[in-house]
Amino acid sequence: MKAIIGGTGIDKDPRFLENMERLVTKYGETYYSVVDDILYLPRHRPGHSVPPHMINYKANVQALIDLGVDEVISIYAVGSITRRLSPGRFGLVRDFIDLAYSRENTFFDGSTREVRHTPFVVPFDRMLGARFARNAINSGNSLALDCVYITTNGPRLETPAEIMAYRNMGADVVGMTLGTEAALLKEAGIKNAAVAYSINWAAGLDAEGVSFLEDESIERLARTIIDIAQKTLCGNNA
Ligand code: HPA
Numbered sequence: 001m002k003a004i005i006g007g008t009g010i011d012k013d014p015r016f017l018e019n020m021e022r023l024v025t026k027y028g029e030t031y032y033s034v035v036d037d038i039l040y041l042p043r044h045r046p047g048h049s050v051p052p053h054m055i056n057y058k059a060n061v062q063a064l065i066d067l068g069v070d071e072v073i074s075i076y077a078v079g080s081i082t083r084r085l086s087p088g089r090f091g092l093v094r095d096f097i098d099l100a101y102s103r104e105n106t107f108f109d110g111s112t113r114e115v116r117h118t119p120f121v122v123p124f125d126r127m128l129g130a131r132f133a134r135n136a137i138n139s140g141n142s143l144a145l146d147c148v149y150i151t152t153n154g155p156r157l158e159t160p161a162e163i164m165a166y167r168n169m170g171a172d173v174v175g176m177t178l179g180t181e182a183a184l185l186k187e188a189g190i191k192n193a194a195v196a197y198s199i200n201w202a203a204g205l206d207a208e209g210v211s212f213l214e215d216e217s218i219e220r221l222a223r224t225i226i227d228i229a230q231k232t233l234c235g236n237n238a
Helices: 057-066 126-138 162-167 178-186 215-233
Strands: 001-004 023-025 027-037 038-042 071-080 090-098 144-151 173-175 193-203
Touching: 001 215, 023 057, 027 057, 027 173, 038 057, 057 178, 071 126, 071 178, 071 215, 090 126, 090 178, 090 215, 126 193, 126 215, 144 178, 173 193, 178 193, 193 215
Parallel strands: 001 038, 001 071, 071 193, 090 144, 144 173
Antiparallel strands: 023 027, 027 038, 071 173, 090 193
16 A cells, blocks of 8 residues: 655645544554545644644554555655755655654654664665656656755744754755654655655745745645655556
């Protein structure tokens, strides 16, 4: 089974909200739907009701394990720090920095006797990412490559000094969810390609403060990415 995990701009898409199922995993409950043989999981729950620092990431990933998912395209709304990925565009994430804290971010948390240090030299599945990129280009879209995502804890947005520091650390985009989720997906051995789409310039980079794209533009962008993700996961890579 193949899956899409989506967040802002995606979790209100009526195509997925119909036929939502509830699944109780050993880490708690989550919600998903299956549309055209692809499992869709709204990471903030249907209707976007859970903030990033309160998401039950382990239940979400455990649900994918329980349902036999082996490939995921995970989609993230972000703020832009560099011009590699500017607002209104999307691209593949190559690497991440995780600054989130106080989250359940591992399956190897000492509750079993296994101590495991999962390698993260290659955090995302390159072949799956390449398939997504090919489908994006073939459908007339341009995409950014090699983005570095920094994960903050949230839910507050950043200060300008923080964003400057993150740029100096090598981050191109900022968000509040990828690090935790990508860590668990990799521990679970699920292939994952991460796609970021920018909805604002990060703090201090826009004279107007932080201003987000209009809902309509966000939804259009999200829809484009989902279409490409569906094509990629269905094996239609023409
Ligand atoms: N900061 C953190 N997370 C975000 C942002 C941002 O500017 N935009 C979208 N998600």
